[in-house]
Amino acid sequence: MDDDNRRAYLRFAIDALVWWNQDWEPEPISLLDISGGGMLVEFPRAMENGTEVDLHFEFPGHERLIQCSCEVVHCRKAEGNFFMVGLRITDLEGMDHQEFTKRMKNGLPPNV
Numbered sequence: 234m235d236d237d238n239r240r241a242y243l244r245f246a247i248d249a250l251v252w253w254n255q256d257w258e259p260e261p262i263s264l265l266d267i268s269g270g271g272m273l274v275e276f277p278r279a280m281e282n283g284t285e286v287d288l289h290f291e292f293p294g295h296e297r298l299i300q301c302s303c304e305v306v307h308c309r310k311a312e313g314n315f316f317m318v319g320l321r322i323t324d325l326e327g328m329d330h331q332e333f334t335k336r337m338k339n340g341l342p343p344n345v
Contacts (some may be wrong), residue, residue, distance in 0.1 A: 252289040271321040294314045299327040
C-alpha cells in the first residue's frame, strides 16, 4: 500500500438494507459501500468510535442470517438527521468472510 492509497481493500458501492440489532429490536440501516475490511453505513444517530455494532444480512438462497460484528472507526454528520458511520468488520458468523465479500460485491446467488 503506498501513501497515496491508504485503503487496504477496494470498496464496492452498494445500496442495500441491513438489520441493526439494538435493544432487541432490529432496525433497517442503509449500507452504502463495503470492502473486505469494513463498510460505510447510514445511521439515524451519531456513534462513538470503538462502539460495537451487530448487523444482520440476508442473502437470497442462503438459509441462515449472517451476523456481522463491527466496530465504529469514524462517524460524520450527513444530510438531514443522519450520520455516515465507518465500520470495521471484527467477526462474521453464518458465512465465510471471503464468500461474504464476494456476494456483497457481485450480488450472486450461491454456487454461481
